[in-house]
Amino acid sequence: MAELREIRDFLDRELRIGDIPDYSGAVNGLQLENGGAVRKVMAAVDASLPVVLEAVESGADLLLVHHGLFWQGAQPIVGGHWRKLKAAIEGGLAVYSAHLPLDVHPQWGNNCLLAEAIGFKPDGTFLEWKGLPVGLTGGMEIRRDELAERLERAVGGAVHVCPGGPERVLKVGLCTGGAGSQVAEAAMAGVDAFITGEGPHWSYPLAEEMGINVFYAGHYATETFGVRKLAEVLGAGFGIEAGFIDHPTGL
Structure with a gap:
């Protein structure tokens, strides 16, 4: 107890x-x-x-x-x-x-854990909100279709891809959840591929116009990582039983 x-x-x-x-x-x-x-x-x-x-x-x-x-x-x-x-x-x-405190945590956060799950090693941040950088960036040389496959394995489901950028990805930006509306900021940060959970309809055609690939991996699916990990941390650290309730929205 x-x-x-x-x-x-x-x-x-x-x-x-x-x-x-x-x-x-x-x-x-x-x-x-x-x-x-x-x-x-x-x-x-x-x-x-x-x-x-x-x-x-x-x-x-x-x-x-x-x-x-x-x-x-x-x-x-x-x-x-x-x-x-x-x-x-x-x-x-x-x-x-x-919420955001868990998204951006360097060990237990949704961003860093999803990055780890797809073999992406970030070396910077982007997408500032009230002075807080909420996304990760870094070099990652990979084919667009292979990146989609890795994401699907990581989140356990389908990933919707806007193939608006180069087939050969060299730089990735990642921000879990509903960051798709920030596709213009992602493009201006110089990334070839922007990984997020979901975005508004207009983010797709805008991504095509700005020449950037966008991977919509699911708002829910990209945000299971942090709470799962944190429950494990509490279970081990405090000697209590821990578990995860999976209640997907499909969004």
Whole structure:
């Protein structure tokens, strides 16, 4: 058994929760506490109603997520939102959320772990948001189709490719999640291939016009890496049971 406050303090410190800017709805850190004890932690991408119900059913005391309880902002506590909070509170389930702090973490982050999974060794950063570089860049000489194959193996599913750039890739930019709207910034950074999760429709024709390959590997699929790893870290470091709830959106 571990103390929730000790886990919270560890995560706050290691993820630099207080130092890294984020979207207002992220509300990084401990979002919901329990009675104070943690015997089992489960990780998931989203703190959705089905995920919370499964976490409670599994006997978890802590749910670690990338997109937290307040992602849609302030809202009435009615309907599904009420059922979700009610289930968590009655089930003694604490919820901890880490969005950008987990994306950019140099060891446990979505970006670095996806890069590792495809054999990409970044040597720089790009795509600044409020002074925070949220993407990784680096040299990687590889054929476009081979890069797509590596990505599909890494995320366990199909990757949609915009073949707007050269067939032989020399420089890669990577930013997991929904960074497709930043395709122009990626092109101006000089990358031949931009790997992300998803993007708006217009990002595809813009990529063609700017001469850059874009790999849309799935918002959900590219953001399973960090929470999975962090649950493993907590399990090993605090001597508690750890697991992952896979609830894909297909997006």
